[in-house]
Amino acid sequence: MRNRFDRQLMRLNQEMVDMGGLCEEMITAAAKVVATRDKELIHDIKGMEEEINHKERDIERICMKLLLQQQPVATDLRVISSALKMVSDMERIGDQASDIVGIVQKDSAVPAQMENTHLEKMSKATIDMVSRSVKAFVKENLGLAREVIEQDDLVDDLFSQVKKEVIEMIHNEPERGEECVAILMIAKYFERIGDHASNVAEWVEYAITGEYKGGSL
């Protein structure tokens, strides 16, 4: 029984890694679209979103099966229920990446310069957060999960800087207002991605310690 359970848990881990990988890919692609308006990539992103949604359902099914058939307790129960919560946040990350693409599509003021901007740093930090939070789950690495939670402060700081820059730019060059607003909105979505990645890490922390410190909206 235990062996079968372990096999299913391993499959769950693999699916989580895959879904995390998809999220990273999607954030990377969304950041590229901001800089390039690449139509083919926009098309790819729609496919990735569908894939993430499917993956969410698959993982939910695995978790439900594990819960119903194995009636796990203690750590195992926490791991499975954390996985269930984590996929919701990962699915939302996919949504936010889509929303970024939506802004690019609606707003001709973009493409925006990404290279060496705070916006680019935000995208890179959030990709890193997703990657490390999933790694923390699979490796049951509490330290890593906590690092991700702290990393979210960095993303928040970067967002504050983008905000300040945008406010100054609108003040000085109001004719670039539309472009500035688009950048601001895109930055806001990256900031939300950071929130969700931090939520993922909080669920990892819960899976390992039994203490859940999250709870923000």
Place this chain on the structure above:
Amino acid sequence: MRNRFDRQLMRLNQEMVDMGGLCEEMITAAAKVVATRDKELIHDIKGMEEEINHKERDIERICMKLLLQQQPVATDLRVISSALKMVSDMERIGDQASDIVGIVQKDSAVPAQMENTHLEKMSKATIDMVSRSVKAFVKENLGLAREVIEQDDLVDDLFSQVKKEVIEMIHNEPERGEECVAILMIAKYFERIGDHASNVAEWVEYAITGEYKGGSL
């Protein structure tokens, strides 16, 4: 067999009306929080979000049951698959309302004036859109669904006006930049709520006509 099917369809309709009602309530509450920062209301909104998430699962379960047990064809099949898509959009409306509250909580520059602003008009228009799209579904009213889809242009226009006002305000009073940015972001979320309400109406159109005209990200 048909009678049982009809009873289940009626239950589905009732659940859809309930979920639509929850969305309206949540948008109303979020708009109020923007104006007041009311802590009790913020607490209530968290409860509403949970309720909407549960409702989504309930409706999904009813739809799956109908699909598996009754193997419906033609219109019935379209009605059920539309309902499945509609609830995803309604759930996203709840998320966006939560995101609005998140901005208020993070940003001390809010409360913002709502009365007689374009922002207030946005909130009212989106509440109306949700209400009418669900009505269109239950009453199978194609005209009403199409009105909702058109109404989204109004919400987009209102958002453009908020954008212009905010750009001008930041240009003239950069010291109010933070407040302006918060208003802009809140407006963006209302605009997204309008998108989702319009999606709901597009699914109603599909359920009735078999033609799906949506498909934007």
